[in-house]
Amino acid sequence: MSRATLFNSPLLLGFDQLERALDRMNKSTGDGYPPYNVEQIDDGHLRITLAVAGFSEAELSVQIENNQLVIRGRQEPESEDRVFLHRGIAARQFQRAFVLADGIEVESARLDNGLLHIDLRRPIEEPVVRRIDIERSGTGSKALT
Numbered sequence: 001m002s003r004a005t006l007f008n009s010p011l012l013l014g015f016d017q018l019e020r021a022l023d024r025m026n027k028s029t030g031d032g033y034p035p036y037n038v039e040q041i042d043d044g045h046l047r048i049t050l051a052v053a054g055f056s057e058a059e060l061s062v063q064i065e066n067n068q069l070v071i072r073g074r075q076e077p078e079s080e081d082r083v084f085l086h087r088g089i090a091a092r093q094f095q096r097a098f099v100l101a102d103g104i105e106v107e108s109a110r111l112d113n114g115l116l117h118i119d120l121r122r123p124i125e126e127p128v129v130r131r132i133d134i135e136r137s138g139t140g141s142k143a144l145t
Contacts, residue, residue: 033094034073045107046120053054053114062109062118068108071100071116095104 003061036050052060052073061072074093108121 028067033092036094036096038098041119044122044124045102046122048118048120050116050118051114052111052116054091055111055114057111060116061110062106063118064100064106067100067102069100069118069120071096077082110141 034050034052036048039047039049041047048069050071055073055075059073059075063070063072072093072095077090078091101122103123103125105121105123107121108117109118111117
C-alpha cells in the first residue's frame with residue numbers, strides 16, 4: 001500500500017503530522033556522512049552515536065528544531081602551510097537530522113574518542129481507556145447506560 005493511499009484512509013484521523021515527519025525524513029537523507037549507530041539501551045532509552053573523528057566539542061552542535069534532532073559539524077580551516085601527501089581523513093562540514101516522536105527527550109550529548117553519543121529518553125506511556133457517554137438524539141440529555 002502506497003503512503004498516499006495509507007494516509008488518505010478514513011480510518012486514520014489526525015495523522016497529518018506523521019505524514020509531514022515522513023516527508024522531512026525522506027528529504028533529509030544525505031550522503032551517509034558521518035556514519036552513525038542507533039541503539040536501544042533499554043525500554044525507555046535510545047542512544048545515537050556518530051563517528052566524528054577530527055571534530056572538537058566547539059566544532060559540533062546538537063539542537064532540536066521542529067521535532068528534529070539536528071547535529072552539525074563545521075571544522076575551522078586548516079593553516080595553509082600544511083602539505084598532505086595523502087589525505088584520507090574527511091575534513092568537511094556535515095548536518096545529520098533525526099525526526100523525533102512526540103515525547104522523546106534528549107538527556108545528554110558527550111564526545112568520547114571521536115564518537116559523539118546522544119542519549120534519548122522515550123517515556124513509556126500507560127494505555128489510556130476512557131468511556132464516552134452517549135447522548136440521546138434531540139434532547140441533549142445523556143442516555144442511561
